[in-house]
Amino acid sequence: xxxxxxxxxxxxxxxxxxxxxxxxxxxxxxxxxxxxxxxxxxxxxxxxxxxxxxxxxxxxxxxxxxxxxxxxxxxxxxxxxxxxxxxxxxxxxxxxxxxxxxxxxxxxxxxxxxxxxxxxxxxxxxxxxxxxxxxxxxxxxxxxxxxxxxxxxxxxxxxxxxxxxxxxxxxxxxxxxxxxxxxxxxxxxxxxxxxxxxxxxxxxxxxxxxxxxxxxxxxxxxxxxxxxxxxxxxxxxxxxxxxxxxxxxxxxxxxxxxxxxxxxxxxxxxxxxxxxxxxxxxxxxxxxxxxxxxxxxx
Amino acid sequence: xxxxxxxxxxxxxxxxxxxxxxxxxxxxxxxxxxxxxxxxxxxxxxxxx
Numbered sequence: 001x002x003x004x005x006x007x008x009x010x011x012x013x014x015x016x017x018x019x020x021x022x023x024x025x026x027x028x029x030x031x032x033x034x035x036x037x038x039x040x041x042x043x044x045x046x047x048x049x050x051x052x053x054x055x056x057x058x059x060x061x062x063x064x065x066x067x068x069x070x071x072x073x074x075x076x077x078x079x080x081x082x083x084x085x086x087x088x089x090x091x092x093x094x095x096x097x098x099x100x101x102x103x104x105x106x107x108x109x110x111x112x113x114x115x116x117x118x119x120x121x122x123x124x125x126x127x128x129x130x131x132x133x134x135x136x137x138x139x140x141x142x143x144x145x146x147x148x149x150x151x152x153x154x155x156x157x158x159x160x161x162x163x164x165x166x167x168x169x170x171x172x173x174x175x176x177x178x179x180x181x182x183x184x185x186x187x188x189x190x191x192x193x194x195x196x197x198x199x200x201x202x203x204x205x206x207x208x209x210x211x212x213x214x215x216x217x218x219x220x221x222x223x224x225x226x227x228x229x230x231x232x233x234x235x236x237x238x239x240x241x242x243x244x245x246x247x248x249x250x251x252x253x254x255x256x257x258x259x260x261x262x263x264x265x266x267x268x269x270x271x272x273x274x275x276x277x278x279x280x281x282x283x284x285x286x287x288x289x290x291x292x293x294x295x296x297x298x
Numbered sequence: 299x300x301x302x303x304x305x306x307x308x309x310x311x312x313x314x315x316x317x318x319x320x321x322x323x324x325x326x327x328x329x330x331x332x333x334x335x336x337x338x339x340x341x342x343x344x345x346x347x
Contacts, residue, residue, distance in 0.1 A: 038334035040327030050338035057330050065333065065340050074321035075330055081314035085307060159340025173341045180337075183345075197343050236306035 014282035018093065022100040029097055031055040042079040044226055045096040048172040052180075060226035061169070064160040067137035068151070070144040084230045088237030092220055092227050093279035098168050099220060105209060106216030106259060113256075114215060116263035122222040123231055123276045130225035133162045156197045162225055167205040174201060216259040221277060231276030239280060239297050241273040247292035254284035254293060264293075272296075 009016070029045075032038070032053030042057040049061040059076040066073035083091050092099050114122070140158065143150045151158035163169045178184055185191045211218045220227050245268050254264045260277040264284055267273045273293075285293045321327070 038331045040330045042330060048341055049333055050336065050341040052335055052337065054334060057334055061341065062330065062333065065338060066329075068340065071326075071329065074317040074324070075326050078314045078317035078321060081310045081317065085310040085314060156343040159338070159343065163341060163343050169341045173337065174345065177337045177342055177345070195345055198345055201343070233306075233310055236303055236310065238307070 012286060014286050018281060021094050022097075022103070025095045026097045026100055029054055029056045040075070042075045043095060044080050044083045044091045044230055046098040046168045046224060046226060047096075048169045050169075050173045051176045053176070054172070058168075058226075060162070061160060064133065064137050064162055067134075067141045068144075068159050070141050080226070080229060081233070084233030084237060086237070087239045088234030088280055089227060089230050089276075089278060090239060090280040092224075092230065093281035096220075097172070098224075099217070099279075101171075102212050102217045102219055103259070105212040109213035109216065111216055112214050114221075114261045116261070116266065119221060119261045119263070119277055123228060126222055126224060126228035127232060129162075129165070129223070130228045133225055136161045156195070163201070165204055165223060166201075167208040167219065167223075170201040170205045174198070217279075220279065221260060227279075228276075234278070235274045235276060237274075239295065241278065241280065241282075241285070242271055242294050242296045243267055243273060244292045244294075245269070245271065247290045248288075249290055249292075251289065253287045253289065257283045257287040259283065 025045075029047055030051075030053045032051075032055050036055050038052075038055050040057075041055075042059050042062055044059045045056075046060065047054055047056070047058045049058050049065060057075075059079045063073040063076035063080075066076065136154065140150060140154075154161055157164045160169070185194065208219050208223065215221075241264075243264065248265075248268060250265060250268075252265065255262070258264065259281060260279055262273065262275045262278050262284075264273055267275070280295070282295060285295060
């Protein structure tokens with residue numbers, strides 16, 4: 001009995017470590033609930049910025065809000081560049097609070113797989129969105145600097161354009177704010193007087209949750225602008241997965257368990273899995289019966 | 299190791315370290331702390347004007 005427990009621990013060592021890290025980071029990020037003050041730590045994770053209980057900053061939201069306030073987001077850029085260089089997209093798999101929520105929904109969901117072409121196209125779509133938002137942010141920044149504001153063109157979303165299609169900020173900021181300030185309508189007419197943007201953002205949040213139920217981590221694959229930018233840089237990361245052609249028997253078990261649908265066997269010739277959607281969750285490493293996959297650094 | 303890989307890593311390292319150094323120099327950490335400790339109207343789009 002003890003031996004079988006030991007075997008299970010060895011088999012799922014990475015998953016246990018990852019889940020423990022994700023939950024611990026989730027608790028630490030909301031450290032304001034336990035009385036901790038805001039820190040100046042900026043991580044490449046998605047949690048929003050404006051929840052006063054959050055004590056660690058979301059690099060993407062920080063970058064957007066700083067740009068639209070005409071401040072150069074130096075800490076956000078440093079965080080994205082250095083994390084991508086050293087650990088690739090591992091922050092998505094190990095630290096991101098919204099990634100944890102995606103994982104939980106995916107675990108109880110249907111787990112439909114996407115083809116390699118679709119997975120790559122989704123990343124390109126997310127990268128396009130990220131580029132579009134950065135372009136809008138930089139345009140707002142430039143026009144603020146020359147005192148010719150264009151904020152009015154973007155309506156209520158001028159301060160952070162990506163919140164238009166973002167389920168993170170409604171979940172971690174807007175709903176918290178409404179509860180914190182007791183803004184929930186007490187009668188039916190109150191619901192009709194809420195702004196249209198509120199309903200739009202709640203719709204996006206629910207749509208993403210439903211999509212993640214069928215396709216694990218769909219938000220991370222197709223909508224997360226931070227993940228897309230880090231995916232671009234993570235292809236040159238110092239941390240990567242390596243696959244041994246000699247050991248691999250091409251059973252495709254690794255591809256079946258991958259939550260990001262990375263076509264792992266496509267990298268059999270090169271031996272290095274450098275895919276923009278790989279979040280280094282190590283599920284493939286655990287699943288491989290031949291131990292053909294290993295995490296490498298350097 | 300290919301030249302492309304080396305160059306990309308060098309660029310990422312330079313962007314990261316230069317931005318971090320300048321951020322420390324200009325004291326951007328205080329701005330981050332200030333932004334983190336409030337509900338920002340930017341993120342509450344449409345609700346708070």
